Amino acid sequence: MTTKIAVIGGTGKEGKGLALRWANAGYDILIGSRDAERAVSAADELNATLGKANVSGLGNADAARAAEIVVLSVPYEAHAATLDVIAEATQGKLLIDVTAPLDPQNKRKALRVPQGSAAQAAQQRLGENVRVVAAFQNISYTHLTALHEDLGCDVLVCGNDKAAKMQVVELAKAAGMTAFDAGPIENAVVAEGLTAVLININLQFKIKNAGIRLTGIPQQSAC
Numbered sequence: 001m002t003t004k005i006a007v008i009g010g011t012g013k014e015g016k017g018l019a020l021r022w023a024n025a026g027y028d029i030l031i032g033s034r035d036a037e038r039a040v041s042a043a044d045e046l047n048a049t050l051g052k053a054n055v056s057g058l059g060n061a062d063a064a065r066a067a068e069i070v071v072l073s074v075p076y077e078a079h080a081a082t083l084d085v086i087a088e089a090t091q092g093k094l095l096i097d098v099t100a101p102l103d104p105q106n107k108r109k110a111l112r113v114p115q116g117s118a119a120q121a122a123q124q125r126l127g128e129n130v131r132v133v134a135a136f137q138n139i140s141y142t143h144l145t146a147l148h149e150d151l152g153c154d155v156l157v158c159g160n161d162k163a164a165k166m167q168v169v170e171l172a173k174a175a176g177m178t179a180f181d182a183g184p185i186e187n188a189v190v191a192e193g194l195t196a197v198l199i200n201i202n203l204q205f206k207i208k209n210a211g212i213r214l215t216g217i218p219q220q221s222a223c
């Protein structure tokens with residue numbers, strides 16, 4: 001049976017890009033939205049792009065309930081409210097938090113989160129029965145949607161459950177990326193903060209796809 005992945009906020013730029021890559025790799029994708037109709041139309045769009053039928057659309061809570069893995073990809077302003085909607089349906093599961101807290105008045109600036117990072121805020125809100133892993137905050141959606149392009153950038157994976165992090169490394173690989181275990185959930189603040197750094201680089205060079213690549217690693221492989 002294929003793993004079912006819910007992408008909460010999958011109607012948006014980053015979530016839809018991740019959904020596209022995982023659907024292309026053969027996973028069953030459930031796009032989640034506050035509005036089930038919007039989710040269905042995003043799912044139809046992805047199925048049409050890929051010539052497949054493995055993407056469906058549901059309301060956020062229903063998508064999280066039907067999935068084995070839940071990906072959260074919403075603006076930080078919507079983070080707490082969205083977590084509350086999916087909290088019950090996410091119990092016992094892996095939640096991958098893609099959220100990067102940015103100052104809503106100025107997206108060039110990283111936002112300080114009282115809990116340390118968005119991922120830690122998610123862990124607190126969902127409780128210890130959910131394995132929260134932070135990842136993909138440094139991958140531009142423009143990279144994700146260019147399906148057949150080499151991404152050329154790396155993914156930092158932070159969390160406290162090694163097996164859960166390895167699952168995320170595998171998911172990154174399936175989507176054409178190289179991912180690295182970047183340590184415990186306390187380190188998520190670094191990956192989340194890098195998003196604001198990359199936005200500054202994008203604006204400076206009038207591009208949309210700045211990313212990071214680790215150097216000095218003997219063999220460029222996931223670990």
Ligand SMILES: NC(=O)c1ccc[n+]([C@@H]2O[C@H](COP(=O)([O-])OP(=O)(O)OC[C@H]3O[C@@H](n4cnc5c(N)ncnc54)[C@H](OP(=O)(O)O)[C@@H]3O)[C@@H](O)[C@H]2O)c1
Binds near residue numbers: 009012014081140
């Ligand atoms: N865009 C990128 O290239 C990129 C790269 C790396 C990391 N990220 C991070 O990934 C996350 C998502 O980014 P994005 O660019 O995909 O965002 P987005 O397109 O602005 O929003 C994603 C989805 O979140 C939901 N949403 C938006 N505002 C909301 C609100 N006030 N309350 C509840 N739900 C709301 C919407 O879904 P519904 O209306 O369908 O519910 C929307 O389609 C952010 O934390 C961002 O910092 C983005």
